Amino acid sequence: RNTVIFGHNMLAYAIAAVICGVPLTAYTLLALPGLVLILFNLLWLSLVIAILCLRFRDVGQLISLVLQLAMLITPIFWPVSQLGSGRASLIVDLNLLYHMIDVVRSPLLGKPPALESYFVCIIFGVAGWFFAYWLLAKKRHRLVYWF
Numbered sequence: 001r002n003t004v005i006f007g008h009n010m011l012a013y014a015i016a017a018v019i020c021g022v023p024l025t026a027y028t029l030l031a032l033p034g035l036v037l038i039l040f041n042l043l044w045l046s047l048v049i050a051i052l053c054l055r056f057r058d059v060g061q062l063i064s065l066v067l068q069l070a071m072l073i074t075p076i077f078w079p080v081s082q083l084g085s086g087r088a089s090l091i092v093d094l095n096l097l098y099h100m101i102d103v104v105r106s107p108l109l110g111k112p113p114a115l116e117s118y119f120v121c122i123i124f125g126v127a128g129w130f131f132a133y134w135l136l137a138k139k140r141h142r143l144v145y146w147f
Contacts, residue, residue, distance in 0.1 A: 003039070013108065023110040030113060034103030037121040041100060044128040051135055054146045074098045096124050 017024070052059045071077075074097045083089050092098050099117040106113035 017108070022108075025110045027107045027110060027112050030107040031104050034107060034113065037103055037118070037125065038100050040125045041096070041121060041128060044125065044132040047132045048128070048135060051139060051143070054143060055139070070095075070097050074101065076101065096120065099124075 016022075049059070049063060053063075073091055074095055075083075075092060080092055083092065093116075099114075099120040102117040103113045103121055106117075
């Protein structure tokens with residue numbers, strides 16, 4: 001459902017990009033593979049969270065709290081350059097949410113995304129799918145009782 005809403009919002013992006021003069025470059029096409037990487041990660045995340053929420057009813061509230069905090073520590077509302085270098089930059093380097101946003105946001109702004117963001121999304125995606133498969137295989141027979 002949210003993917004369909006995202007598709008509708010792309011019309012608003014196109015209008016805003018034309019008004020603001022965002023250049024349409026070859027990098028803009030990189031937003032599509034970035035979107036595929038995001039969906040690749042969100043599918044395993046939703047499977048793991050669904051299993052955890054089915055087993056532990058309070059996990060849903062915990063997830064909403066964690067997402068609110070993640071929005072504040074992820075450079076969405078503030079630029080990465082504010083951190084400088086050093087230990088503070090670990091907030092960005094180890095943040096999967098930042099890398100998922102970067103693989104789509106940078107191409108839409110006409111800039112190339114960091115290659116590191118692609119690597120992080122792919123590594124987390126593959127490792128996450130192995131974990132989701134393991135969790136589902138281990139708890140599949142109990143899901144009916146938890147429901």
